[in-house]
Amino acid sequence: MRGFAVLSLLLLGVGTLTACGPADPVPHTAPTARTAPDAPPADQNSAAQDPTTQDPALPREATTAELLTLARAEDVLERRCLARAGFRLPAAPEPARSGAEPPPMALVLGDVDWAREHGYGTRVRTPEETTRLRADDPVGDYLRALSPERRAEALRVWQGGGVDTVEVTLPSGATTGRSTRGCTSEARGELYGDFRVWFGADAVDRGVSALAMSRAQADPTYTKALRRWADCVAGRGLRHESPSALRAALGDSAPAAKEIEYAVAEAECAVGSGLAKVAVDVGERQLAEARERYRADVTNARRMRLAALPKAQRIVRDEDPSRQPNTQERDTR
Numbered sequence: 001m002r003g004f005a006v007l008s009l010l011l012l013g014v015g016t017l018t019a020c021g022p023a024d025p026v027p028h029t030a031p032t033a034r035t036a037p038d039a040p041p042a043d044q045n046s047a048a049q050d051p052t053t054q055d056p057a058l059p060r061e062a063t064t065a066e067l068l069t070l071a072r073a074e075d076v077l078e079r080r081c082l083a084r085a086g087f088r089l090p091a092a093p094e095p096a097r098s099g100a101e102p103p104p105m106a107l108v109l110g111d112v113d114w115a116r117e118h119g120y121g122t123r124v125r126t127p128e129e130t131t132r133l134r135a136d137d138p139v140g141d142y143l144r145a146l147s148p149e150r151r152a153e154a155l156r157v158w159q160g161g162g163v164d165t166v167e168v169t170l171p172s173g174a175t176t177g178r179s180t181r182g183c184t185s186e187a188r189g190e191l192y193g194d195f196r197v198w199f200g201a202d203a204v205d206r207g208v209s210a211l212a213m214s215r216a217q218a219d220p221t222y223t224k225a226l227r228r229w230a231d232c233v234a235g236r237g238l239r240h241e242s243p244s245a246l247r248a249a250l251g252d253s254a255p256a257a258k259e260i261e262y263a264v265a266e267a268e269c270a271v272g273s274g275l276a277k278v279a280v281d282v283g284e285r286q287l288a289e290a291r292e293r294y295r296a297d298v299t300n301a302r303r304m305r306l307a308a309l310p311k312a313q314r315i316v317r318d319e320d321p322s323r324q325p326n327t328q329e330r331d332t333r
Helices: 002-012 042-049 064-084 112-118 127-135 138-145 148-159 182-192 195-217 220-234 243-250 256-273 275-293 295-318
Strands: 165-169 175-179
Touching (some): 064 148, 112 256, 148 182, 165 195, 182 195, 195 220, 195 295, 220 256, 220 275, 256 275
Antiparallel strands (some): 165 175
């Protein structure tokens, strides 16, 4: 989570990280948010949380709020681990936005009312929100104050230095891996019970959703409806061939009015072209097929998340901000 975000800063030694959604679709996809763990980006994870796609034979998927609690607990445990090694990392600021559970939008945003009120939710921030986040960067300030040698040591302690790596083959066929050492892995092992089992199940579970969405986008029924959608948004002056291209053109920082314009255009055209319904139908089918193929890992990942929730809630509840390190007393060795 945030450990992956700060990895870029540690490697570069300088610089300010920009803000965007913090959840990683696969273990090696690093969010770059400088805030506390935020809700998972709707366009990456919401398909797995859509109640209409829930398989009654599987454990339920954690909600966005529950995933946020787990992410916060991971963050607390990472900071405690780093503190034991002499790196008293301050807590990151709270996310700039929070709100109601977003609708599914892995393939397309089809909820017009949501789009009018929320735009793309936590996926996009206004320039003012981005400026505030960049200015309020206690974690980055702490790391920049370290000497290059201490930053390198912090990286080793945090990420494990590539020692004793566990590797997993994702549903896409790609291979991902992570050191079993370091505070990132230690925190997850403490929270979920067994880091090796957790890493494998979590990586495959996330990869299942990514594979299903990729296959859905190649489905002839989807591509036919997508052409109608593209014609619709083009009629509004937005010439983009897909919802992902439309969102990429908007970026992760935009004025609120522009964000609403793009989100409403995507949603209204999704409904009018029939893409919204097609996306649900095709997405459900592809998710069901992918989850069935990787049922053991999906089941394990969901069970481990749900089992970790009571502990995560205690960790978050018991974390007293008054016991956090004084960020003015930085290690500058």
